[in-house]
Amino acid sequence: MSLASDRTRHGVLTVFVITEQVCKQVIGRGDAFAAVEAVFAAMAKGDAWNFPVVREAIGYADALYGFKSGFDKAGLSLGLKSGGYWPGNMKKGLTNHQSTIFLFDPDTGQLQALVGGNYLTAVRTAAASSVSIAHLARKDARVLGMVGAGHQSTFQLLAALEQREFEKVIGWNLHAPELEKLSKIADQKGLAFEAVEREQLASEADVIITITSAHESLIMKDWVKPGSHIACMGTDTKGKQEVDPELIAQASVFTDEIAQSITIGETQHAIANGLIGENDITAIGDVINGTHPGRTSDAEITLFDGTGVGLQDLAVASASVKLALEQGLAQEVTL
Numbered sequence: 001m002s003l004a005s006d007r008t009r010h011g012v013l014t015v016f017v018i019t020e021q022v023c024k025q026v027i028g029r030g031d032a033f034a035a036v037e038a039v040f041a042a043m044a045k046g047d048a049w050n051f052p053v054v055r056e057a058i059g060y061a062d063a064l065y066g067f068k069s070g071f072d073k074a075g076l077s078l079g080l081k082s083g084g085y086w087p088g089n090m091k092k093g094l095t096n097h098q099s100t101i102f103l104f105d106p107d108t109g110q111l112q113a114l115v116g117g118n119y120l121t122a123v124r125t126a127a128a129s130s131v132s133i134a135h136l137a138r139k140d141a142r143v144l145g146m147v148g149a150g151h152q153s154t155f156q157l158l159a160a161l162e163q164r165e166f167e168k169v170i171g172w173n174l175h176a177p178e179l180e181k182l183s184k185i186a187d188q189k190g191l192a193f194e195a196v197e198r199e200q201l202a203s204e205a206d207v208i209i210t211i212t213s214a215h216e217s218l219i220m221k222d223w224v225k226p227g228s229h230i231a232c233m234g235t236d237t238k239g240k241q242e243v244d245p246e247l248i249a250q251a252s253v254f255t256d257e258i259a260q261s262i263t264i265g266e267t268q269h270a271i272a273n274g275l276i277g278e279n280d281i282t283a284i285g286d287v288i289n290g291t292h293p294g295r296t297s298d299a300e301i302t303l304f305d306g307t308g309v310g311l312q313d314l315a316v317a318s319a320s321v322k323l324a325l326e327q328g329l330a331q332e333v334t335l
């Protein structure tokens with residue numbers, strides 16, 4: 001992205017501000033898919049790097065705060081997402097997860113843009129699982145199983161439905177009434193929806209998305225049918241867990257970034273139990289780049305561990321800035 005030219009004149013720096021509202025207006029699922037797929041490919045080629053994640057309890061407002069940052073030399077995105085989780089926000093009418101993305105000019109280090117990160121987090125997370133479905137799920141997948149019905153789940157469902165010709169959606173959530181929002185989306189798309197127990201979900205679904213804050217196995221190895229694709233999207237912190245480590249050991253495992261997967265992602269438990277090693281995990285970018293075949297049989301179980309990397313945030317934020325500029329929706333602030 002070449003935003004740099006002309007932004008500094010006579011010592012005055014122009015910074016673009018892209019609000020949450022503008023992000024919603026300019027970035028669609030197709031743009032997010034393309035941006036995330038490209039950055040996963042760049043990561044696997046060694047053209048883009050994530051820097052170590054910082055995530056700390058700040059000892060105030062029960063908040064968890066941190067940074068995810070990186071540099072994409074291929075797409076020329078440098079920056080960070082700063083934010084975290086404030087559990088008391090709901091009572092104030094705000095989303096518990098709050099984040100802002102900062103983009104810097106890779107040539108000069110000057111601040112380039114401030115981009116609202118809440119909507120983009122949901123969109124880029126949904127894009128990651130849909131990239132995994134596009135590259136790893138069986139082409140004839142017809143039943144989609146949703147585990148979890150929180151904030152992220154509707155974004156996940158909408159993105160997944162675009163990847164295969166699904167005919168039915170089945171769902172499970174800790175609190176069943178919350179499944180209503182997934183049922184509504186299925187209905188709008190002309191698809192049947194059924195609330196089911198977890199074992200039934202795993203035995204019927206061709207593609208399963210887990211997007212919860214669970215700290216235990218919700219899907220057991222023996223429940224999952226051959227040929228399934230599972231996108232584990234909820235586990236992004238040490239201690240969280242969504243599936244049976246034995247399922248991880250049985251599946252062909254792919255991830256956004258191996259270093260994150262084994263430390264804060266879904267594979268952390270299988271690694272800690274000695275069920276798999278780091279070399280058993282493949283970066284999804286290798287499949288995108290064609291250096292790994294991905295799924296090799298109709299019976300194979302494929303599993304994507306989507307841990308959420310800073311480069312995904314930078315990719316969708318850069319795309320938002322570009323689209324907002326094209327559409328005259330970027331605010332300019334001079335510093």
Ligand code: NAD
Pocket residue numbers: 097121125147148149150151152153173174175211212213214215218233234235236306307308309
């Ligand atoms: P949310 O708070 O809106 O919803 C939480 C969901 O988890 C609900 O469906 C809830 O029923 C379920 N849940 C909570 N505890 C559970 C338990 N013990 N057993 C089973 N289900 C349980 O959160 P959200 O914004 O939808 O995010 C869901 C998860 O995804 C969070 O853990 C979040 O940190 C994670 N996340 C991951 C990424 C990524 O890139 N991988 C990005 C954003 C969010």
